[in-house]
Amino acid sequence: MAPAGLDAQSSDGSRRRWSIRAARSRWSVRLSTVVLGTGGLIVLIVLWWIGTELLSPKGSFVRHFAPGTAFASLLKLLTQSDLSIHLLVSLRRVLVGLGLALLIGVPIGLAVGRSQRLDAATSPAFQFLRMISPLSWMPIAIMVFGIGDRPIYFLLAFAAVWPILLNTAEGVRRLEPSWLRLASSLSATRWETLRHVIIPGVLGHILAGLRLAIGVVWIVLVPCEMLGVSAGVGYFILDTRDRLAYSELMAMVLMIGLLGFLLDAAARALIRLAAPGRMRVLA
The missing domain is CATH 1.10.3720.10 (MetI-like)
Structure with missing residues (x-):
């Protein structure tokens, strides 16, 4: 049977590992949100550029x-x-x-x-x-x-x-x-x-x-x-x-x-x- 001190240390270690994993998960979610949001803005700018390039003749004020x-x-x-x-x-x-x-x-x-x-x-x-x-x-x-x-x-x-x-x-x-x-x-x-x-x-x-x-x-x-x-x-x-x-x-x-x-x-x-x-x- 394990001593009570070892059980307490094991419990503390488990809690620390769980908190680290939870923090990493939160940062992963935030990072993915930022990446996806940035990607959406880039797509919007590309579509904007395509629209002005293809839908307006050269010399048009739309440029x-x-x-x-x-x-x-x-x-x-x-x-x-x-x-x-x-x-x-x-x-x-x-x-x-x-x-x-x-x-x-x-x-x-x-x-x-x-x-x-x-x-x-x-x-x-x-x-x-x-x-x-x-x-x-x-x-x-x-x-x-x-x-x-x-x-x-x-x-x-x-x-x-x-x-x-x-x-x-x-x-x-x-x-x-x-x-x-x-x-x-x-x-x-x-x-x-x-x-x-x-x-x-x-x-x-x-x-x-x-x-x-x-x-x-x-x-x-x-x-x-x-x-x-x-x-x-x-x-x-x-x-x-x-x-x-x-x-x-x-x-x-x-x-x-x-x-x-x-x-x-x-x-x-x-x-x-x-x-x-x-x-x-x-x-």
Whole structure:
């Protein structure tokens, strides 16, 4: 019969080997994901190049949209132009729009999720409003708020509020009833229940709604910046068109896609940090 010390050492060694294998497996999955994703991007660029080479005659302006020309123009814009100013202006508008949507959507979502009557009273109106394209409000927003940033903030907040509101309400509905009963049995006040039970319980849903809102806002932003403003990525695209700088126009399309990808990656990282359980749903 083996001594107890040897059994303990054997058990510790098995646990270490298992943890090493698990870590290697995780890194293998991550590496394969990166390789496959990179391969997909390469295929997309090759198809893009084939399209511009085969579907346009020599001397055609379509050649300005080719990958090589677009990437060269993008590098030039990043190093020799005021592109950074336009990017910062657009990012500021996105942050303000998302901030307004959070300030409006989270409290209303919490209230709707807690009250079945309020949910029944507001659900038809919310479903009706969220089906209206935010861009259809553009003429009205300009007439009401004037030209400048204020109509853009309104349109972005209107676009972003629905995924945040509805995800927050759904998170409240899915809270474990036992958590609320426990808080009540401990004589917790409404504020204490909200702070220590409800908000932590729905945080993952709020962040999931925020991630969806980022995607919607980024799509709505560009056309919003094509009317009545003098800075932003949407304005810059119109400027390149007016200057017939087609390669720069294509470079801006690439930049918009890249920034949208980075914003989504930042949202995923925030969810992974604050509510890792939600990543199984969002992956």
